Amino acid sequence: MPPDLLRAAVKAKGFMPADEGLALFETACEYGSRGPLCEIGSYCGKSAVYLGAAARLAGTVVVTVDHHRGSEEIQPGWEHHDPSLMDHCVGKMDSLPTFRQTIAHAGLEDEVVAVVGRSETVARLWNTPLAMLFIDGGHSEDPVRADYEGWSPHVMPGGALVFHDIYPDPADGGQAPYRVYLEALATGAYKEVRHTGSLRVLERL
Structure with a gap:
């Protein structure tokens, strides 16, 4: 990975x-x-930033889909809440300004296309085959399942479906992503090709 983009990724706010x-x-x-x-x-x-760096090298783009109001675990009163991301005008979380700054500072505005909206809403409008889908939205049962069911049909044959925060042991983390990941494997439409930490890469057959 280019050193300047690696520095930008490491510096950026987040959990990766x-x-x-x-x-x-x-x-x-x-x-x-x-x-x-x-x-x-x-x-x-x-x-x-990691995806945008890859998109630049591969000659493609990455479309990022998020409503930017925050998943359950970063809301006020939850473990990963960051008060600096509160929009006090509307009383809700808003990560979009920080996201835009991160991408701008990395110099990746040409490679990273931000779509602001709910995943299930955008999925209903989407019809472009995807070479790679990375699911890392809400981590409770309904959001993970909606992301998988709404977006995985768009992964092209030979493309990749990537899950984050996969924890077989409940002591390590929430189980909803793990259950959906197992369901994806059980369809027989995917094979696992890589495993790094909590990241799982499945290739569509």
């Missing part, structure tokens, strides 16, 4: 460990020559 971020970058480089990349759940843009 560096080893998983580099695995995401390498996976996006591998599949990106086949078509566009898509990220569901962008928060402040940390993972979008």
Whole structure:
């Protein structure tokens, strides 16, 4: 990964460990020559820098889909809440300004296309085959399932479906992404090709 973009990714606000971020970058480089990349759940843009760097090298773009009002675990009173992201004018979280700053400072505005809206709403309008889909939005049961069911049909044959925060042991983290990941494997439409930390890469057959 280019050193300047790696520095930007490491510096950005977010929850992506560096080893998983580099695995995401390498996976996006591998599949990106086949078509566009898509990220569901962008928060402040940390993972979008890894994906944007890969998109630049692969000659493609990454579309990031997020309503930017925050998933359940970053709302006030929850473990990962960041008060600096509150929009006090409307009384809601708003990660979009920080996301835009992250992408601008990384110099990736040509490679990263931000779509601001609910995942399930945008999925109903989407019809472009995806070379890679990265699911990292809400981590409770309904949001993860909606992201998978709404977006995975758009992964092209030979493309990649990537899940984040996959924890087989409940002591390590929430189980909803893990259950949906297992369901994806059980369809027989995917095979697992990479595993780094909590990141799982499945290839569509």
